[in-house]
Amino acid sequence: xxxxxxxxxxIRFTLGGLAVVVSTLVARKLGEKAGGIFAAFxxxxxxxxxxxxxxxxxxxxxxYSILLSKGAIVGMAVNILIAIIAGYLLPRxxxxxxxxxxxxxxxxxxxxxxxxxxx
Numbered sequence: 196x197x198x199x200x201x202x203x204x205x206i207r208f209t210l211g212g213l214a215v216v217v218s219t220l221v222a223r224k225l226g227e228k229a230g231g232i233f234a235a236f237x238x239x240x241x242x243x244x245x246x247x248x249x250x251x252x253x254x255x256x257x258x259y260s261i262l263l264s265k266g267a268i269v270g271m272a273v274n275i276l277i278a279i280i281a282g283y284l285l286p287r288x289x290x291x292x293x294x295x296x297x298x299x300x301x302x303x304x305x306x307x308x309x310x311x312x313x314x
Contacts, residue, residue: 203246207239214238240267269308277301
């Protein structure tokens with residue numbers, strides 16, 4: 196597959212950052228549940244799909260989109276699991292320790308998923 200262009204990377208970076216800012220603003224205005232819903236918005240995935248046509252075309256674009264979508268499904272499942280783990284750890288361990296442990300869990304689970312889904 197072709198390498199990613201700088202313009203595609205900049206668009207992805209901008210949309211991902213914008214999603215973080217919007218979820219923070221929504222959380223401050225409407226509460227943490229609404230902010231959490233916006234935080235779960237798949238901005239990076241959608242930005243990657245939107246910019247794929249800058250880097251790929253034809254059957255390569257279709258293959259890349261399918262591969263990206265399959266990875267996003269796995270990633271979203273991991274995110275749900277980590278949200279559950281963080282919801283358990285943060286109230287019990289405090290935000291610093293709970294967040295550190297949740298990130299550590301994410302890292303370990305992500306490595307396990309990559310190792311067991313690679314062929």
